[in-house]
Amino acid sequence: MSDIISIIGVGYVGLPLAIKLSKYFKVYGYDANNERIDQLKKGIDIFKDQKISNKEKKKIKFTNNINELENSNIFIVTVPTPVKKNKNPDLSHLISASKTVGSVMKRNSIVIYESTVYPGCTEEVCVPVLEKYSKLKANFDFFYGYSPERINVGDKKHKIENIKKIVSSSNKYSMKKIFKVYNSIIRAGVYKAESIKVAEAAKVIENTQRDLNIALINELSIIFSKLGINTNEVLNAALTKWNFVKYEPGLVGGHCVGVDPYYLTYKSKKIGYNPKVILSGRKTNDQMSKHVYDLVNKYAKKNHIDKKRYKVLVLGYSFKENCSDIRNSKIEDLVNHFLKKKTYIRIHDPLVIITHLNEYHQKLFLEKSEINNLKDNFFDVLILAVPHKEILGKFKFFKKKIKKNSLIIDIKSALEKNKFSQITL
Numbered sequence: 001m002s003d004i005i006s007i008i009g010v011g012y013v014g015l016p017l018a019i020k021l022s023k024y025f026k027v028y029g030y031d032a033n034n035e036r037i038d039q040l041k042k043g044i045d046i047f048k049d050q051k052i053s054n055k056e057k058k059k060i061k062f063t064n065n066i067n068e069l070e071n072s073n074i075f076i077v078t079v080p081t082p083v084k085k086n087k088n089p090d091l092s093h094l095i096s097a098s099k100t101v102g103s104v105m106k107r108n109s110i111v112i113y114e115s116t117v118y119p120g121c122t123e124e125v126c127v128p129v130l131e132k133y134s135k136l137k138a139n140f141d142f143f144y145g146y147s148p149e150r151i152n153v154g155d156k157k158h159k160i161e162n163i164k165k166i167v168s169s170s171n172k173y174s175m176k177k178i179f180k181v182y183n184s185i186i187r188a189g190v191y192k193a194e195s196i197k198v199a200e201a202a203k204v205i206e207n208t209q210r211d212l213n214i215a216l217i218n219e220l221s222i223i224f225s226k227l228g229i230n231t232n233e234v235l236n237a238a239l240t241k242w243n244f245v246k247y248e249p250g251l252v253g254g255h256c257v258g259v260d261p262y263y264l265t266y267k268s269k270k271i272g273y274n275p276k277v278i279l280s281g282r283k284t285n286d287q288m289s290k291h292v293y294d295l296v297n298k299y300a301k302k303n304h305i306d307k308k309r310y311k312v313l314v315l316g317y318s319f320k321e322n323c324s325d326i327r328n329s330k331i332e333d334l335v336n337h338f339l340k341k342k343t344y345i346r347i348h349d350p351l352v353i354i355t356h357l358n359e360y361h362q363k364l365f366l367e368k369s370e371i372n373n374l375k376d377n378f379f380d381v382l383i384l385a386v387p388h389k390e391i392l393g394k395f396k397f398f399k400k401k402i403k404k405n406s407l408i409i410d411i412k413s414a415l416e417k418n419k420f421s422q423i424t425l
C-alpha cells in the first residue's frame with residue numbers, strides 16, 4: 001500500500017510541508033480553523049509566506065472533516081505550541097490534535113510530531129492521548145516519532161528542502177519509514193537522533209541559545225547607552241577578533257525564540273531544577289521595549305520637548321523584518337508603553353494585516369492609503385522598529401514626516417551609519 005499522509009494544522013509550518021510532500025505522496029491538509037481551510041482551497045495563504053500553485057492546490061486535499069483522514073497511515077502534527085499568560089506551555093492544541101489523530105488512525109499508523117515541545121512531552125503527553133482515543137497500544141499497534149521544524153518565517157534562503165532535518169522514532173521499524181518520508185523531500189540530509197527526547201531537546205535549545213546570546217548583547221547595549229558609547233561601534237571593534245560571535249541587540253518577539261525557552265524551563269522546574277541563566281536572559285530581552293521607551297524620554301527631556309505633546313511614528317509592527325507575522329511581537333509592548341502615558345503615536349507596517357492587531361492598535365494604524373496624506377514635519381520621534389525592505393526603500397519619504405533634527409531610533413541598525421543622525425540600540 002502506498003503511504004497516505006495527513007498534516008494536522010496547515011499553518012506556517014504545515015503548509016509548506018504539505019506542498020513538498022504532495023510531490024511524492026497523497027496528502028491531506030487538515031486544519032481546525034474552517035476559514036483557513038476555505039482560503040487554502042482557493043489557493044490563498046494570508047501570511048503570504050507560501051505561494052500555492054494551481055497544480056499544488058489540486059494535489060493536496062485541504063479539509064476540516066476528520067473522517068476524510070481515515071485512510072491515512074502517516075500523520076504529521078504541526079499545531080501551535082504557545083505559552084499561557086503565566087508562561088507555562090499551552091499544550092491544548094497538541095492535545096486536541098492528538099485526540100483527532102487518535103480517533104481516526106488505524107493499526108500500523110505512524111504519528112510524527114513536529115511542534116516545538118519540551119523533552120518528554122511527546123511520550124508523556126501526546127502518546128497517552130493517542131492510545132486513549134484510538135484504543136490501540138503504542139509500539140504494538142501504532143508507532144510514533146518526533147521531527148522538529150527549523151524553518152524561519154520570512155527567510156527565503158532557508159527552506160524546508162535545504163535545512164537538515166532531525167528525525168527520531170519509537171522503534172527501528174518506524175524510524176526506517178520516517179527517514180524515508182523526510183529523505184524524499186530534504187536535500188540537506190536527515191539526521192537520526194538517538195531518541196525522541198534528544199530530538200525534542202535539540203530543537204528547544206537551538207532557540208534558547210539564540211535567545212541568550214541576544215540577551216547578552218541587549219544587556220551590553222543598556223550598559224553602553226548609559227556610558228554614552230555606541231553599541232554597534234563596540235561590536236564592530238570586537239568582531240575583529242576571530243572568535244567573537246556576531247549578535248545584535250533588539251526586541252525578541254515571535255512565537256519561537258521568545259517562547260521556546262519557557263518550554264525547557266517549565267520542564268526543568270518540574271524535575272526540581274530552577275534554571276537561572278535562561279530565565280534571566282528572557283527577562284532581559286522582555287525589558288528591551290521599555291529600554292527603547294526610556295531612550296525616547298531621555299531624548300525628550302534633554303531637548304525640552306513636552307513628554308505629553310510629542311508625536312511618535314513607529315515603522316514596522318511584525319515580530320521581524322520582511323514577514324507579516326505579528327504573533328508575540330514586542331512592538332505591541334513598545335506601543336503600549338507610550339499609550340499608558342497617553343502619548344500621540346501612530347503605527348505603520350505595509351506587511352501586516354490590520355485586523356490581526358488588537359482593537360486599540362488598529363485605531364493607531366496607518367494604512368498605505370493614509371500614509372500619503374500625512375503632513376510633512378509632523379512627528380517628533382520616528383522609531384524604525386522593523387526594517388522591512390519596503391520601509392527602507394521609502395525611508396527618505398518617511399523622514400520628511402518628522403520635524404528637522406528629530407529623534408530617529410533605528411532599533412535593528414538597518415540605516416546606513418550616521419546618514420540620518422539616527423541612534424541605534
Ligand SMILES: NC(=O)c1ccc[n+]([C@@H]2O[C@H](COP(=O)([O-])OP(=O)(O)OC[C@H]3O[C@@H](n4cnc5c(N)ncnc54)[C@H](O)[C@@H]3O)[C@@H](O)[C@H]2O)c1
Nearest residue numbers: 009011012013031032033079081093096097115116149153
Ligand atoms: N513558524 C515557524 O517559523 C516555526 C518554525 C519552527 C517551528 N515552529 C513550531 O511549529 C509549530 C507550528 O507553528 P506554526 O507557526 O505553523 O503555527 P500556525 O499557527 O501558523 O499554524 C498552526 C495551524 O494549526 C491549526 N490548529 C490549531 N489547533 C489545531 C487542531 N487541534 N487540529 C488541527 N489544526 C489545528 C491552526 O488553525 C493553524 O492553522 C509550533 O510548535 C511552532 O513553535 C514554527
